[in-house]
Amino acid sequence: VTLIICACQLFTSSLVGFVFAKYQFIGRDMLFVGILATMMVPWPVLLIPQYVIALNLGLINTRAVLILPFLYSAFGIFLMRQFMHSIPDELMDAARIDGASEPMIFARIIVPLTGPALAALGIFTFMGNWDSFVWPLITLSNEDLYTLPIGLASFVGPRWSDQAAINAGTFITIIPVVIVFLILQRRFIEGIALTGMKG
Numbered sequence: 001v002t003l004i005i006c007a008c009q010l011f012t013s014s015l016v017g018f019v020f021a022k023y024q025f026i027g028r029d030m031l032f033v034g035i036l037a038t039m040m041v042p043w044p045v046l047l048i049p050q051y052v053i054a055l056n057l058g059l060i061n062t063r064a065v066l067i068l069p070f071l072y073s074a075f076g077i078f079l080m081r082q083f084m085h086s087i088p089d090e091l092m093d094a095a096r097i098d099g100a101s102e103p104m105i106f107a108r109i110i111v112p113l114t115g116p117a118l119a120a121l122g123i124f125t126f127m128g129n130w131d132s133f134v135w136p137l138i139t140l141s142n143e144d145l146y147t148l149p150i151g152l153a154s155f156v157g158p159r160w161s162d163q164a165a166i167n168a169g170t171f172i173t174i175i176p177v178v179i180v181f182l183i184l185q186r187r188f189i190e191g192i193a194l195t196g197m198k199g
Helices: 002-022 028-040 043-056 064-070 074-084 089-097 102-113 117-130 135-139 149-152 161-196
Strands: none
Touching: 002 028, 002 074, 002 102, 002 117, 028 074, 028 089, 043 064, 064 117, 064 135, 074 117, 089 102, 102 117, 102 161, 135 149, 135 161
16 A cells, blocks of 8 residues: 555656646646645544545545545645756757657656655655554454554553564564665655755
């Protein structure tokens, strides 16, 4: 579930960020402000409406309910747009002169140059969804679909707790996060430094 969400958010954020950074169209700035405005709404406010929508679509108690609401990220779009502003437009113009299509420019020129920002966003997205607790808790009742944080919580009862199982489960749960961070560490630090300097 986390890998699917991470891949989808990286794709949608880079694509939409590319469009906002490199193309001029009517209403672009207002649309971007609208996307940024969604970041100002606290997620608990959206929890009940999202649950009602998922219920009406028949998604409750499926893996789809864990994935579909998180296919895009307003923060990711903002991060990628800011980073892509630093990529010179002349590179795109040269590719167009050579006959490259717009999808090819995005895939072969823009995406390779945004590696540090993609690594930073990938780590944020992976960690945020790997540790997700509230949304799976209220949308899943089938134990076979429980995520790791909910599984860990099941080791604690009202009058007892299995400390050995909690410690072992916590250790196993953090291993993938540590591996992802170690693999992307250099690019992550580079991405944070570069995206922090863009105006």
